Amino acid sequence: MIKLFNSFVPIRNYMLQLHWQTSAIKFIMLMSLGNIILYNSHVFLFSASNLDYLSLNGMLTLATVAVVIFIVTALFLVLLSIISKHLAKLFCMLSAVVNSIALYFVLTYQVVLDKTMIGNVFNTNLSEASSYLHPKLILYLLLLGILPCWFIYKIRINKISRKSLLLQSLIFILIMIVWAYLNASRSLWIDKYSSRLGSRIMPWSYIGNTWKYQSMNLKFSSEQILLPPATFTADNEKTVIILVIGEAARAKNFSLLGYGRPTNPLLAKIGVIALRNTISCSTYTSLSLRCILSHTDVSSAFSKQYEPLPSYLYRHGVDVIWRTNNWSEPPLKVNSYQRNSDLEQDCKGDYCKYDEVLLSGLGERIRASKQQKIFAAIHHWGSHGPSYYTRYPKKFEVYKPVCKSVELNQCTDNELINAYDNTIVYTDYFLARTIEILQELKTSTMLIYISDHGQSLGEYGLYLHGAPYTIAPDVQKDIPFLVWMSPEFMKKKGINSDQIKQSQSHSHQNIFHSVMGAFNMHSDAYNDQLDIFNVMVESFSAE
Incomplete structure (x- = not known):
């Protein structure tokens, strides 16, 4: 056992000492491109399903979506790097973890990360969250969250002046303006699907909609307006x-x-x-x-x-x-x-x-x-x-077989409907028991x-x-x-x-x-x- 352990020591030491040296601009471009490839494939699948993607116009529209995601991500990372390159790395690591979890739910349950879904997330307790646990979720977290974090952590960014970073940000803005001008004809399609695209793009979907939800929630959490006095x-x-x-x-x-x-x-x-x-x-x-x-x-x-x-x-x-x-x-x-x-x-x-x-x-x-x-x-x-x-005692399992997976798309339609209908049968019993209590009064x-x-x-x-x-x-x-x-x-x-x-x-x-x-x-x-x-x-x- 000791020999086996010792055989891994050189590998461990190599992994600990491994680093990649790169410039700030290369880091930013790598992170922006990686964000598109790893976490936004579903955005292009959605886009392709709503246009003729084999036509020249369709291909240019898809390219426009990619450019927008790339430029917005790159521009944000440039601005963070102006403050601190470590802050930019931290953001990339955190977004990788959250992206991996979000992507699992997007692909498994076909959810969109709009303000409504963010509200669901913030109103989920530990009991409900645990009901979604599945080995595939852990796999997503490891391969698309933890592993990218390790690579990002190992990257060493060379020093760069703030003036150079400001210049880079201006270049990205100029590229976006020029691309938008050259592809103005695609703006109608993007405008039509903007809200549905915006609720799918990682990480901006959940970042932007978290801001919207919390702003709304802050308003609802303010002092309640009392209603007029009532009489009986x-x-x-x-x-x-x-x-x-x-x-x-x-x-x-x-x-x-x-x-x-x-x-x-x-x-x-x-x-x-x-x-x-x-x-x-x-x-x-x-x-x-x-x-x-x-x-x-x-x-x-x-x-x-x-x-x-x-x-x-x-x-x-x-x-x-x-x-x-x-x-x-x-x-x-x-x-x-x-x-x-x-x-x-x-x-x-x-x-x-x-x-x-x-x-x-x-x-x-x-x-x-x-x-x-x-x-x-x-x-x-x-x-x-x-x-x-x-959600119901075993005796209320009237309809069988039932779906017993949290990955609902892995169950047959019959299994899923059976399980759901059993919850309605139990609700029927629950309401009947409640009425019995009222009748006894x-x-x-x-x-x-x-x-x-x-x-x-x-x-x-x-x-x-x-x-x-x-x-x-x-x-x-x-x-x-x-x-x-x-x-x-x-x-x-x-x-x-x-x-x-x-x-x-x-x-x-x-x-x-x-x-x-x-x-x-x-x-x-x-x-x-x-x-x-x-x-x-x-x-x-x-x-």
Whole structure:
């Protein structure tokens, strides 16, 4: 063993002593070219799929894309080198590591690194991140991240004056201007696809969109604007409302909404109303949650940050409970905030590892409340990918065989859909159990279920969610919206299930105003047109 170890010593010493000497400009050009070759092949595949790449015009367009990536990267490295050549090397090493990881997800899940996807990254916790681990990801990191880092580290850059570097930057700018002038006819194509190209180019896609996301997030993290004071219609009966926020559930796979498989067998038996044509405001969780909990449209980057529904109810004396094994909710003020880890301490049984833990002791907590109005929001794990088969207990594996790989493109369509449909079957059970808790209260109760966004299961080569909203497929935006009402609630409101407003379309905005309406709560923030329980508006509209 010692002899074997000693045989590697010369190799180790050689590798440690190995260095390459080069000029700053050669280093910059090498890094810029390497960035294109190693990390941006998918950009050219995308470009080629959207033009006639065999024609002269197509070839020049592809060349223009390459020149732009090269010049932008080179120019940035020149500017860093003016500050410090070590800073330029550090940037190249860090971007190599991040590029390798990003490239794995781009090629495996066909994601684009726009502001939406960056939001997903920043709202991912350790538990979710670990579900994406795969040997191929480690291979990408080693070959395209760590190995290039080692080569960059071993490069020694000769000293160069700042004047020379400034001259180089001017030369790069001049080259870009001349190329743009000579290829002006290609500008229309580039302008048309600029946003989709920009969200694919490494490393500028995630650098630029991280800046955009953090700027938007800073705005949303600012102090919330309080909504107008509200009043309640006199009511002596206890009212309990549960809002269940689903995760990555798509309407297409709910049998209550016409799906061929019986994925909602329990809910179909207990009078749950399915509201059709419901569209999410976003394809990622954090923005969708803001929409669900807001009285107005907040999907725009210019939207103001208003007081969310739970905080608004809490400020007006409603007993507000928030239970979650998910994340990404805006800052909240509630009576009780509990994560699954808090609830697991007093939970016994295998079900505690799944969404059911969120129901542990919920009935007792509601009965113990001294308030007449109680609002419980449950944000569950639902159908979050890619490890769909881990989201439900084994007994809910109704459809087989199932996909058991995080590399979803390696599974058959049947395996992937089976695994996903099993998560919907478990959601059906979870919602039925929640309704049982409400039925046992023998008072005015109501449940609303709505998903944050949909999910792609390989359609158009896309997986998961988070596609840019304007080009996202319908399956990432069409979501289930379900309602259940107790007889006591319907009697108090003077409505029945047939009168629930089936508008031509529904959205996340219906939630805020429908909850206010269910509590007989009124203020200038309330919009009766968006309240699904306001049958007077429906009757008036029909006339």
